[in-house]
Amino acid sequence: MTLVNQESNSNTPRKGEFLTIKSANQWINEAKNKPIPKKIFGPFWYEEELCILFADTNQGKSLLAVQIIDSVTKGASTLGLEMELPESKVIYFDLELTAKQFEMRYANHDKDKDILFDHFEFSEQFLRAEINPYGYDVSVEDYESFLFREIENQTTESGAKILVIDNLSCVISDNEKAKNTTPFLIRLNNLKKMYGWSILLIAHTPKRNLFAPISRNDIQGSKSFINLIDSCFAVGESQKDPSIKYLKQIKVRYGAFQFPSENVVVCKIGKESNFSSFKFLEYGKESEHLKHFDAADKSQVKNKAFELKKSGYSNVKIALELGVSEGAVRKWLKQAEIEE
DSSP: OOBOOTTOOOSSOOTTOSBOOOOHHHHHHHHHTSOOOOEEETBTEETTOEEEEEEOTTSSHHHHHHHHHHHHHHTOOBTTBOOOSOSOOEEEEEOSOOHHHHHHHTSEEETTTTEEESOOOOOTTEEEEOOOTTSOOOOHHHHHHHHHHHHHHHHHHHTOSEEEEEOHHHHOTTTTSHHHHHHHHHHHHHHHHHHTOEEEEEEEOOSOOTTSOOOGGGSSSOGGGGGGSSEEEEEEEOSSOTTEEEEEEEEOSSSOOOSSGGGEEEEEEEEETTEEEEEEEEEEOGGGGSOOOOHHHHHHHHHHHHHHHHTTOOHHHHHHHHTSOHHHHHHHHHHHHHHO
8 A cells, every 4th residue: 555745735636646745734735736526415415425315115206306317407406405606517427317217397288189399408418328228238237337437427427517316226236235335335425526527426315204203314325335425315205195295304524414303394295287396385393294193102102112122222212213112111111011
């Protein structure tokens, strides 16, 4: 392993060197020449950040991603959140939808004639990429590395500095395990640093506890890899109305923690004319949109607590799993002992 001489004046590491070492003052002096990162999507996502947006299935993650891309490519804000960049090119790696499915979200549909018309007009700065089924011939083992190289090559060739990858499940075959996801995130981080890219990665959350606030524990895979990213936010579904969603910050490395549980961005999802999107409603508390216990729910949760205890879970772990206080778990288990 070769280390860079700390007296070196070069800002660019030499090839073949794994670690770059300079004095703290050198790092700061070099950083002084770099501009302060600008907001891409309010405090949720800044320039040159690797950011994750996650939510359960069918909660509008892709709609929101496209809405953000549309705002960036047109140099306009969305949902009342600042976008400080000029019109910028964005490449969207859509690894889920077909071109037809994408089209249907951004056109009017005459159901009587069963035709699509009046298509939404995106900026020419909005580039969309999808997998060409005839464009590769690699084994399953090599697929992830091949796709990663293509993402790097196509983004570099396009000249875009902002990219959105939709989604993590399509890139990594088994992203439930940290050992599979961690190398991919490290490689993305390296691309971010090498090229000055801003990267938004879309991810799922497994079936979550609807009584509990969204947390880093809900992200698909290992919560530990959240340490490898710069920022993270989630889309939650209101239990009042499935069409109402809220946006919540989960991790912030730069800027303000402006939208935690006590101040989420509440939106309504829908399609007005030819553009499926989120519409801002208000700011609110996450607790107002969570499921609340009734007698039947409480009984189910208690039974689940007993099952987990028998499986060897600690009271603290049961509380985290069920989204209740550790005191409540202790009380239920004590009552069960008395009844026995």
